[in-house]
Amino acid sequence: xxxxxxxxxxxxxxxxxxxxxxxxxxxxxxxxxxxxxxxxxxxxxxxxxxxxxxxxxxxxxxxxxxxxxxxxxxxxxxxxxxxxxxxxxxxxxxxxxxxxxxxxxxxxxxxxxxxxxxxxxxxxxxxxxxxxxxxxxxxxxxxxxxxxxxxxxxxxxxxxxxxxxxxxxxxxxxxxxxxxxxxxxxxxxxxxxxxxxxxxxxxxxxxxxxxxxxxxxxxxxxxxxxxxxxxxxxxxxxxxxxxxxxxxxxxxxxxxxxxxxxxxxxxxxxxxxxxxxxxxxxxxxxxxxxxxxxxxxxxxxxxxxxxxxxxxxxxxxxxxxxxxxxxxxxxxxxxxxxxxxxxxxxxxxxxxxxx
Amino acid sequence: xxxxxxxxxxxxxxxxxxxxxxxxxxxxxxxxxxxxxxxxxxxxxxxxxxxxxxxxxxxxxxxxxxxxxxxxxxxxxxxxxxxxxxxxxxxxxxxxxxxxxxxxxxxxxxxxxxxxxxxxxxxxxxxxxxxxxxxxxxxxxxxxxxxxxxxxxxxxxxxxxxxxxxxxxxxxxxxxxxxxxxxxxxxxxxxxxxxxxxxxxxxxxxxxxxxxxxxxxxxxxxxxxxxxxxxxxxxxxxxxxxxxxxxxxxxxxxxxxxxxxxxxxxxxxxxxxxxxxxxxxxxxxxxxxxxxxxxxxxxxxxxxxxxxxxxxxxxxxxxxxxxxxxxxxxxxxxxxxxxxxxxxxxxxxxxxxxx
Numbered sequence: 001x002x003x004x005x006x007x008x009x010x011x012x013x014x015x016x017x018x019x020x021x022x023x024x025x026x027x028x029x030x031x032x033x034x035x036x037x038x039x040x041x042x043x044x045x046x047x048x049x050x051x052x053x054x055x056x057x058x059x060x061x062x063x064x065x066x067x068x069x070x071x072x073x074x075x076x077x078x079x080x081x082x083x084x085x086x087x088x089x090x091x092x093x094x095x096x097x098x099x100x101x102x103x104x105x106x107x108x109x110x111x112x113x114x115x116x117x118x119x120x121x122x123x124x125x126x127x128x129x130x131x132x133x134x135x136x137x138x139x140x141x142x143x144x145x146x147x148x149x150x151x152x153x154x155x156x157x158x159x160x161x162x163x164x165x166x167x168x169x170x171x172x173x174x175x176x177x178x179x180x181x182x183x184x185x186x187x188x189x190x191x192x193x194x195x196x197x198x199x200x201x202x203x204x205x206x207x208x209x210x211x212x213x214x215x216x217x218x219x220x221x222x223x224x225x226x227x228x229x230x231x232x233x234x235x236x237x238x239x240x241x242x243x244x245x246x247x248x249x250x251x252x253x254x255x256x257x258x259x260x261x262x263x264x265x266x267x268x269x270x271x272x273x274x275x276x277x278x279x280x281x282x283x284x285x286x287x288x289x290x291x292x293x294x295x296x297x298x299x300x301x302x303x304x305x306x307x308x309x310x311x312x313x314x315x316x317x318x319x320x321x322x323x324x325x326x327x328x329x330x331x332x333x334x335x336x337x338x339x340x341x342x343x344x345x346x347x348x349x350x351x352x353x354x355x
Numbered sequence: 356x357x358x359x360x361x362x363x364x365x366x367x368x369x370x371x372x373x374x375x376x377x378x379x380x381x382x383x384x385x386x387x388x389x390x391x392x393x394x395x396x397x398x399x400x401x402x403x404x405x406x407x408x409x410x411x412x413x414x415x416x417x418x419x420x421x422x423x424x425x426x427x428x429x430x431x432x433x434x435x436x437x438x439x440x441x442x443x444x445x446x447x448x449x450x451x452x453x454x455x456x457x458x459x460x461x462x463x464x465x466x467x468x469x470x471x472x473x474x475x476x477x478x479x480x481x482x483x484x485x486x487x488x489x490x491x492x493x494x495x496x497x498x499x500x501x502x503x504x505x506x507x508x509x510x511x512x513x514x515x516x517x518x519x520x521x522x523x524x525x526x527x528x529x530x531x532x533x534x535x536x537x538x539x540x541x542x543x544x545x546x547x548x549x550x551x552x553x554x555x556x557x558x559x560x561x562x563x564x565x566x567x568x569x570x571x572x573x574x575x576x577x578x579x580x581x582x583x584x585x586x587x588x589x590x591x592x593x594x595x596x597x598x599x600x601x602x603x604x605x606x607x608x609x610x611x612x613x614x615x616x617x618x619x620x621x622x623x624x625x626x627x628x629x630x631x632x633x634x635x636x637x638x639x640x641x642x643x644x645x646x647x648x649x650x651x652x653x654x655x656x657x658x659x660x661x662x663x664x665x666x667x668x669x670x671x672x673x674x675x676x677x678x679x680x681x682x683x684x685x686x687x688x689x690x691x692x693x694x695x696x697x698x699x700x701x702x703x704x705x706x707x708x709x710x
Binding site: 074076077078079081104106107108109110111113136138149150151152153154155157163165167175177179183207208209226227228229230231233234236237240241244245246247250251252272274276278279280285288289291292295296299300301302303304305307308309310311 | 429431432433434436461462463464465466468491493504505506507508509510512518520522530532534538562563564581582583584585586588589591592595596599600601602605606607627629630631633634635640643644646647650651654655656657658659660662663664665666
């Protein structure tokens with residue numbers, strides 16, 4: 001087994017040091033680095049340190065503002081719109097969620113949208129953030145590249161626009177859903193292409209609507225939405241809520257951040273926070289969710305199924321495992337990070353000793 | 356062509372008269388009848404007058420409270436929980452949406468959940484209700500019978516828990532999504548069984564996970580969620596939001612209203628209303644949605660596709676067509692309604708003269 005492991009702390013420190021060298025304010029570098037390392041900790045490895053080099057490309061090209069003036073531009077008792085001034089998305093969304101938590105504490109419920117934000121990593125990190133306050137979170141985002149046509153179409157006007165939810169529990173792991181509204185996220189297609197493997201039918205179709213299985217040919221086709229026309233509808237609604245409502249990009253305005261490192265993306269996200277205490281005793285709610293979780297986990301399975309999982313349970317297990325054993329990173333990625341360390345004069349990312 | 360047509364007014368008057376005879380207060384009978392007729396008007400024919408006899412069965416068996424004391428049991432600036440006292444769901448949800456609209460007018464956003472509600476007809480009717488106030492609506496409900504197991508399971512612990520959204524537009528028809536989180540709603544399975552037709556693969560599986568195509572055997576299998584494990588996650592989250600959060604039934608507590616006409620269902624629904632004016636000029640939002648709608652409708656199509664539809668557009672067309680030409684109802688249903696008219700002493704439902 002070739003995989004090497006790093007500790008969460010070492011990973012966070014490394015990312016933080018790189019961002020500081022790059023000119024981000026130290027507090028901002030720390031916030032972004034903590035969220036990126038947490039992404040890798042929970043196994044969201046398409047959104048963790050693997051994004052460091054693409055982010056740097058954009059920062060160096062001027063496509064992200066290193067010193068944003070993040071501010072509230074619309075506000076009422078139960079809502080706000082945060083203008084991210086083209087800063088790192090992690091900073092903008094963190095601010096948005098914290099405002100929503102504060103507002104929900106008095107109003108019971110709060111919705112905060114962002115505009116002029118950027119890619120912020122895994123949706124689940126933000127949907128989880130209210131949990132520690134006995135609040136639940138629902139998160140919507142506009143993806144940073146359009147790969148999904150409307151149902152029956154061949155023009156990619158929509159993105160994988162994800163939905164995430166974080167639901168508090170008592171003794172059980174929190175219920176955390178984090179899903180693209182397409183069958184596969186585009187990152188999974190790219191990962192198969194790298195490994196030289198085929199895609200299963202149902203992920204993509206070509207311009208004739210025939211199954212597309214070769215991920216090397218992914219630019220000749222489109223992602224498929226979940227549930228056919230239903231997923232198209234969901235992706236559209238998520239985009240309207242996370243993008244259009246807050247004044248962010250949607251449809252033809254979405255900038256493909258894989259191809260363009262300079263244009264302002266005007267990324268939009270939205271968080272809904274609900275304070276359990278407004279609905280009665282939070283302990284009663286959390287006990288009911290615990291019961292439901294156990295009913296589901298303990299229910300009868302199909303013959304070939306070893307275990308029934310709850311949303312977020314596998315990430316929860318990975319968090320524990322990676323906290324104990326370290327976070328596995330592919331050697332090619334570690335090589336790239338070593339090159340980056342040498343270039344920037346930052347100490348290389350320390351590997352853990354093999355177990 | 357055997358289909359007979361009735362006017363929306365005649366249909367509403369008929370339903371209202373039946374409910375009044377049945378002992379519902381006249382104002383309540385009118386509210387429910389208007390919503391049921393509107394369901395048929397927009398082509399949601401599984402949720403319109405076809406439900407009249409099942410509702411009566413429950414009302415007569417004491418399974419629905421004819422004189423409910425519908426009241427707010429929890430409240431803050433941006434939320435409320437409405438206890439429906441086991442009244443007709445249409446009354447409970449209408450109250451919930453109207454409270455949410457009032458609260459959103461000041462707080463910007465409001466969430467209202469229901470408990471001790473009942474089946475309320477098509478989700479889209481309630482998601483649409485805020486539109487006339489330049490507000491948008493998101494609606495979630497717990498279905499009234501469990502037909503969906505957790506992913507990998509064989510015990511139906513979840514329902515078709517729908518999501519609906521109503522998004523204001525300027526000149527274009529509103530964007531209205533109304534979807535079960537299963538590939539097919541259970542009513543569609545029952546409709547095919549009645550017509551003696553087979554189901555397409557992907558709607559249901561048997562206990563071994565093999566495709567189930569014969570709708571007569573539907574009780575030997577389960578509905579499939581959209582997008583596999585993703586739809587299972589969505590159905591679960593929708594149930595937690597619409598059911599558990601408001602103190603309504605979810606999971607094992609859900610009463611199968613097809614088999615049981617007496618037990619209190621404790622149905623839960625939830626509406627989120629967002630006031631566009633809190634986010635800036637509503638005209639700017641509506642113009643942006645119009646543009647997106649036109650971009651999507653006018654975008655390049657696959658070779659065999661005649662038209663790209665927006666969510667809600669087909670219902671919008673049916674509303675116009677049925678308002679002009681009358682609402683088509685199957686002769687068997689009309690026969691049942693004639694029998695009901697004779698039984699209850701209400702004037703039979705008048706047919707429109709053939710065009």
